[in-house]
Amino acid sequence: xxxxxxxxxxxxxxxxxxxxxxxxxxxxxxxxxxxxxxxxxxxxxxxxxxxxxxxxxxxxxxxxxxxxxxxxxxxxxxxxxxxxxxxxxxxxxxxxxxxxxxxxxxxxxxxxxxxxxxxxxxxxxxxxxxxxxxxxxxxxxxxxxxxxxxxxxxxxxxxxxxxxxxxxxxxxxxxxxxxxxxxxxxxxxxxxxxxxxxxxxxxxxxxxxxxxxxxxxxxxxxxxxxxxxxxxxxxxxxxxxxxxxxxxxxxxxxxxxxxxxxxxxxxxxxxxxxxxxxxxxxxxxxxxxxxxxxxxxxxxxxxxxxxxxxxxxxxxxxxxxxxxxxxxxxxxxxxxxxxxxxxxxxxxxxxxxxxxxxxxxxxxxxxxxxxxxxxxxxxxxxxxxxxxxxxxxxxxxxxxxxxxxxxxxxxxxxxxxxxxxxxxxxxxxxxxxxxxxxxxxxxxxxxxxxxxxxxxxxxxxxxxxxxxxxxxxxxxxxxxxxxxxxxxxxxx
Ligand SMILES: [Zn+2]
Numbered sequence: 001x002x003x004x005x006x007x008x009x010x011x012x013x014x015x016x017x018x019x020x021x022x023x024x025x026x027x028x029x030x031x032x033x034x035x036x037x038x039x040x041x042x043x044x045x046x047x048x049x050x051x052x053x054x055x056x057x058x059x060x061x062x063x064x065x066x067x068x069x070x071x072x073x074x075x076x077x078x079x080x081x082x083x084x085x086x087x088x089x090x091x092x093x094x095x096x097x098x099x100x101x102x103x104x105x106x107x108x109x110x111x112x113x114x115x116x117x118x119x120x121x122x123x124x125x126x127x128x129x130x131x132x133x134x135x136x137x138x139x140x141x142x143x144x145x146x147x148x149x150x151x152x153x154x155x156x157x158x159x160x161x162x163x164x165x166x167x168x169x170x171x172x173x174x175x176x177x178x179x180x181x182x183x184x185x186x187x188x189x190x191x192x193x194x195x196x197x198x199x200x201x202x203x204x205x206x207x208x209x210x211x212x213x214x215x216x217x218x219x220x221x222x223x224x225x226x227x228x229x230x231x232x233x234x235x236x237x238x239x240x241x242x243x244x245x246x247x248x249x250x251x252x253x254x255x256x257x258x259x260x261x262x263x264x265x266x267x268x269x270x271x272x273x274x275x276x277x278x279x280x281x282x283x284x285x286x287x288x289x290x291x292x293x294x295x296x297x298x299x300x301x302x303x304x305x306x307x308x309x310x311x312x313x314x315x316x317x318x319x320x321x322x323x324x325x326x327x328x329x330x331x332x333x334x335x336x337x338x339x340x341x342x343x344x345x346x347x348x349x350x351x352x353x354x355x356x357x358x359x360x361x362x363x364x365x366x367x368x369x370x371x372x373x374x375x376x377x378x379x380x381x382x383x384x385x386x387x388x389x390x391x392x393x394x395x396x397x398x399x400x401x402x403x404x405x406x407x408x409x410x411x412x413x414x415x416x417x418x419x420x421x422x423x424x425x426x427x428x429x430x431x432x433x434x435x436x437x438x439x440x441x442x443x444x445x446x447x448x449x450x451x452x453x454x455x456x457x458x459x460x461x462x463x464x465x466x467x468x469x470x471x472x473x474x475x476x477x478x479x480x481x482x483x484x485x486x487x488x489x490x491x492x
Contacts, residue, residue: 037422040175040483050171050482051154051475053086055147057163058156064125064195068101068202076102076194079124083170083192090173094190098210102194103203105210108173110187110492116219117187118492119211119447120485121204121439122165122454123196123224126158127467139469155472160465162224164473165454166192168481172489175482186492189218196439204439211446218447220412222488223440225452226432228424231459236306239427241420243413244434244452245295245406247441248337249369252397253382254362255279257350257390261359272361273350279391280345280363286385288341290326291372295431296338298408300325302430337435341370341378364396371402371433400437403444412449419487423455423480455484 042050060079065071080102084091094106102124110117129144141155142148148155158164169190175181189211193203211218225244233240257279259272270278329335336342343365350361367378375395382393406413408431417429434452443450457477465471 037487040486042479042482047475047479050167050478051149053171054154054159054164054167054473054478055149055156056082056086057167058147058154058158059145061145062125062158062194063128064198066198073102076124080104080192083166087170087174089177090170093177094173097189098207100206100210101202103207104192105207106190106192108184108188108190110184111182112185113187115186116217117189118488119189119191119218119221119443120169121191121193121221121223121443122169123162123193123200123203123439124166125194125197126161126163127197129157129471130469141470144471149475152476153472153474154478155470157471159471159473160456160458160462161467161471162196162454164456164478164481165224168455168478169485171482172486175486176489181490184489184492186219188489188492189216191439193439200439200442205442208442208446211443218443220415220449220451221440221443221447222416222451222453223438223443224454225434225436225438225440227454227456227458228420228427229458229463232463233303236303236428238306239424239457240303241424241427241429241453241455242299242432243408243416243420243429245408245413245431246293246371247403247434247436247438247450247452248341248371249367249375249402250397250400250437251367251369251375251378251395253365253367253379254394254396255365255386256360256362256392256394258360259358262357264355264357267357272358275390276348276350276361276363279386279389280365282385282389283343283365283382284345286381287343288370288373288378288381290330290336290339291370292322292326292339293370293372293405293433295405295408295433299338299430299432302428306428337368338433339370341373342368344368368435369400369402371405373402375399375401400441403441403450404448406449406451410449412451415491416451416453416488419484419491420453420455422487423484424457455481 057079060075060082061072062075062079063072094108096104097107098105107117130139144157146156191204191207193200193207195201195203225247226242228239228241230239231237255276257272257275259275260268326339329339345363346366347364348361349363351358369375369378379393379395386393413431420427420429438452440450440452456473457480
């Protein structure tokens with residue numbers, strides 16, 4: 001009887017194994033999701049080398065400018081030389097596919113080149129540091145381009161945004177190359193771009209064109225955008241990793257009003273300045289309609305588990321309490337920006353003297369377009385709101401629509417989520433909408449899955465270090481970044 005049971009058990013198990021094997025042979029490989037994670041070891045020498053290489057990367061003053069002719073080219077050339085010299089193991093396996101000025105596109109062939117590849121993007125340029133002379137601290141604890149290292153941190157411009165990502169990707173590849181790790185299934189492309197901070201038109205855009213021309217369509221793209229935060233979201237104690245599944249669009253509109261110039265002793269009822277003020281007022285009082293889009297709903301759903309009663313119930317069932325929730329979210333600029341296209345009045349100019357009527361007044365309104373709106377809808381909204389004021393409008397920037405929303409239940413999102421939870425075990429992962437602009441905007445029509453996440457760990461104070469003073473990354477977090485990219489590569 002027992003033998004029969006055991007025999008039956010083995011037959012069933014063998015049948016199940018057979019089924020699984022057949023199923024996985026028939027199904028085209030997508031991702032290697034089920035490989036158990038063993039945390040990679042790093043010797044203390046390796047850890048010191050990681051910090052020193054990152055420090056050196058920070059020391060190249062790769063500050064980008066809109067015009068190539070205004071940019072100091074030398075640090076960019078030196079930074080790229082440094083990459084090639086420092087990661088000879090990784091580079092022995094990589095192919096430099098394409099370059100545009102100092103932007104580089106590498107490829108690393110996978111075991112199954114017929115599968116659509118993954119593209120990782122990180123940028124080497126940085127914004128200036130106030131009075132960024134390397135020999136002065138100018139408000140910084142250490143000079144911003146000194147790459148100062150102490151027991152806990154590597155300091156300097158680019159430590160968070162975004163040189164640590166480039167270096168961490170290359171450290172992960174180097175470690176794999178030196179330990180003769182198996183190739184990944186999918187081919188990996190790595191884009192190191194050099195003008196993200198000024199629009200990405202000479203780097204990322206050219207790389208996107210190259211991929212398009214060669215019909216290379218990544219299955220998914222991972223760029224910077226969001227991070228792991230701790231103590232930033234009210235009422236949530238655990239660290240939260242947000243993955244940007246869309247990115248807001250961008251458009252600047254100029255309003256202009258004309259007046260009859262003349263002496264101000266006999267002023268008309270309205271001057272050009274009062275007309276434009278009236279128009280701005282009308283627009284401020286009729287903001288674009290809010291909407292809880294799919295990713296925002298999911299984000300609050302995920303976060304609701306961590307919040308106390310009754311917030312958790314209200315958030316979890318956000319379809320029940322949507323108007324109430326919107327009313328709450330509208331009160332905070334950060335959450336308001338998640339649910340609607342925003343308008344910010346940033347420039348107003350006109351008038352020359354206190355006793356002369358102004359001839360022309362202009363104002364610049366910067367719009368960040370939410371995924372549920374188009375630029376045309378916003379323009380129609382403005383036209384309607386200022387109708388009858390005599391104020392004219394025109395678009396004065398390039399129009400960038402919001403990025404399409406990546407499915408956060410899809411494979412690509414899941415694989416990034418798993419890599420995050422492998423490295424940051426206690427973290428809550430949730431989709432979100434990236435409010436800033438990133439290089440990924442140039443790749444919108446190349447891949448159905450664009451995700452914006454960088455495994456940097458930020459607390460409330462760190463948020464100000466972005467483009468601010470005392471930018472730094474902890475040595476421990478930097479190792480997590482290396483592990484994250486290594487893990488991602490294992491899985492694809
Ligand atoms: Zn950046």
